[in-house]
Amino acid sequence: MSAPDLTNPPRAASGEMAPTHLLGRLWREHVKAYWPRMIAALVLMTIEGATLGAAAYLIQPLFDQVLVTGNTAMVTWAAFAIAGILLVKAVAGFGQRMIIVSIGLKVVTELQARLLNHLLTLDGRYFQDHAPGALIERVRGDTTALQALASSALMTAGRDTIALVSLLVVMFATDWRWSLLALVGVPLMFFPVVALQRLIRGFTHAAREAASRLSTQMDEIFHGIQSIKVNRLERHQSEGFQSEVNRFLGQQRRAERSKAATPAMVDIMAAGACLLVLMVGGAEIVAGEKTVGQFMSFFTALALVLDPVRRLSNLSAQIQAGRASLERLYEVLNARPHIFSPASPKPIDTGDVSFDNVHFAYGDAAVLNGLSFTAEEGKTTALVGPSGAGKTTVFGLLTRLIDPVSGAVRIGGTATTEVDLPDLRDRIALVGQETALFDQSIHENIRLGRLDASEAEIRAAAEAASVLEFADALPDGLATPVGPRGSALSGGQRQRVAIARAMLRDAPILLLDEPTSALDAKSELLVQEALTRLSEGRTTLVIAHRLSTIRAADLILVMDQGRVVERGTHTELLASGGVYARLHALQSAGEGADPQGALDHADDTRPNKA
Ligand SMILES: Nc1ncnc2c1ncn2[C@@H]1O[C@H](COP(=O)(O)OP(=O)(O)OP(=O)(O)O)[C@@H](O)[C@H]1O
Ligand SMILES: [Mg+2]
Known part of the structure; x- marks a missing residue:
């Protein structure tokens, strides 16, 4: 007999989705609803970006009329104007950052909730293929990475584009030949930047995978802590963890290095630009063709333009890095359960x-x-x-x-x-072979059998399953927390809580998988009687x-x-x-x-x- 392979379904081919497709989906499904706020942020970004151009522009009258000709009336004017512009920049910058970050946080938390909702619809097979730690890393780590990248990418795209344009206007208005000289290196950067993109995406993807493995390993270590200690595996485990950390470090470092390479290229280009403009511009000032103010204004603009250009050149790197996380998120969201209700049940x-x-x-x-x-x-x-x-x-x-x-x-x-x-x-009520308790009170754990059960029903179930027998001896009774995965209870106590939960459920079909295997003879007898009563008619x-x-x-x-x-x-x-x-x-x-x-x-x- 050749049975179809149920544990390894073909992987969803989501890995190679076009970036525009993924970003478009993110926009439609999560960001679009915030468009009025996005517009407000965009307006503030425009203002913030434009202040740089305005400041650079004011340098010219400051030099030519105030400092060179000694027009003292202008001093106050220029001082207030520049201070005013910087103030506007501060306010607009603060405003847009707050808006973008708060939208980002909202989107991320929505995305996290949606991921968990979706994961809950998937069946056991998915969870067998994806370890808990790796899934936690996706729900928490990838969404957070995405938010950080998206926020800064948005700010760059908005504010820095405007700043770049306004500064270029100042530069070209001052002297278009100097401007062209300054920009001659830009086209040269195109191919290296494109080549870097691929590297960045690959390295970031690998770094996120390594982060997943780290989380998985930690999850397993903390859950297996007792057997690690008893078998004296602490050293073995920390060495294993260390080598995984090193792998993560390597990938992350490679990703960061490729990300940092683009701004570095901008700086090298800027060095060339300054050299060219100084040679030509300096000579023209000496010859009296340009004023000192014009020269200073141009250089201020050139100096100020470097930051936005550096960030803009990094924009696509950020998009690539964000895309690595986005792919991993949509890989989860695209996964479909194999077990679901029929269309017409x-x-x-x-x-x-x-x-x-x-x-x-x-x-x-x-x-x-x-x-x-x-x-x-x-x-x-x-x-x-x-x-x-x-x-x-x-x-x-x-x-x-x-x-x-x-x-x-x-x-x-x-x-x-x-x-x-x-x-x-x-x-169906099921008492499984492994009792699944959550880090809540005994009472809450029993209530999971039927969420709308009354207090009296919960107590009755606790009584019948001999839970009260040990719970009453605890300082907080049924309100006592059971610890992570029920670790504060003994195996037999856990089993009784699980039985109480099944009793509360009051379902026509009762499935008991070795329900009393962990009980001592006396409690087994008691619980067995209760189970016999419970199974009557079911x-x-x-x-x-x-x-x-x-x-x-x-x-x-x-x-x-x-x-x-x-x-x-x-x-x-x-x-x-x-x-x-x-x-x-x-x-x-x-x-x-x-x-x-x-x-x-x-x-x-x-x-x-x-
Ligand atoms: N999730 C799983 N993935 C792969 N194999 C599994 C999985 N669960 C169970 N098996 C395999 O299926 C077989 C039957 O397992 P099952 O849990 O039904 O046994 P069982 O009769 O309940 O045993 P026990 O008395 O030890 O509880 C075992 O050989 C086991 O290795
Ligand atoms: Mg079994």
Whole structure:
């Protein structure tokens, strides 16, 4: 059987989208709404940019009439005029910066929220391909990098263009021949700048990837801190981290170096320009063809024009760097879930849960090989079998975290792929093999089972799942925080919180994946009773390694290698003397004289170890 590769879908070909396309999308989807404010910023930028030209222009009368001819009345006038211009520049500059930065922050936070929203729609496969740290880096790092670059690029594009134009006007008005001499180097810069673009984009992309790997590594280190300490892997981990940091540093340095190269080229060009103009202009002043004021005005403009030109020459570098982040963001936004509701969903019926010749594989590794069974409505069906047999996979298929490669999973006769996805999940309460607790109070963690549950219902669930038993002993009771991922609770306590959550959910289908595996004998007994009460009237599927916990099940399915190899009730299976009977004998053997009592407190003897 050749199963289609489900874990590695073809990558979205978004990497090579045209920059204009990506920027256009960003504009339409996130920036356009702010256009009135953008116009206001543009007006302020125009004012700020023009002040440079005005200041350079005023240098001429200052020299020619005030300093050279000694017109003292003009001194005050010129002083106030220049001070006034600088004041206007300050106010306009402050205003436009505030507007641009605040729009930038808004756009970035919107983008971050949108990214998270979108990520929540994607299925497990995406998260298996993209580590948590790398995704955090995209949502936080790339959006922030984009904002910084976009803000400064916008300011440059607006203010510096105007400044450049106004200064060029002053230069050309003073002497067009000097101006042409000053600008003779500009066309020479074109090709090197274009060549640099590619380098910058490539290096920035690599640097962002390296940043992702850094975040991933940190995420894994902090989550695995205990096993790192116990196995004394601190040094090994910090060395690994150091080499990743070095890789990041290398890429970032290369990116920055190529970015810095363009302004440097501008300066080299400027050196040539000054040289040429001084040689020609100086001679003309000596000959009396030009006034000192004109010469000073021209040079002030030439000096002032360098900054905007430097920044403008860097503009496309910034756009390239921003594009690297933008590509990574749109790669996330373009990713589509593979599991979603059908266009016209069928109504979902309650009824038997059935698997009909279901095949499933992760990549090339077949996990389920023609699994067929029916779990009757309102009854309890148990799944047992060795580790890796595919039991948890059955729950993944039922909740549609994954879809079968072939065959059908049905509820009440309707395939799960034909019903509305949220509807389907609304009908299921799951206590998973790994309890997912969030860094909130015990109370809040239970409430996640049903957000509109009343206080009394939450307490009742906490009571039934024996959560109160330990919570009441804590200083803040149910309000006690559980720590990151529930780390402040013991394994058994976490499991009880997860059970309380499932109880609160009050769903017709109950999926329990080794729900009491981490509990001590006494709490297991209590919780087991509560679960038995809960499962009454619900279609319950329970996975267990400890056979004692499922002996009362209406049907027991023994799974091996993705198939059901035996089925029947506890008594029937014992009588038939197959796998189950052997497993049972093995588990009872370690339990001493009283087989009945011992079975109820049986150890977690994993059959796969046999
Ligand atoms: N996300 C995944 N990606 C790739 N392979 C997976 C993934 N999840 C499970 N598998 C593989 O699928 C097989 C069945 O896994 P499953 O979790 O269903 O086993 P199980 O019967 O629940 O085992 P256990 O009793 O240890 O919980 C295993 O061989 C496992 O390696
Ligand atoms: Mg499992």
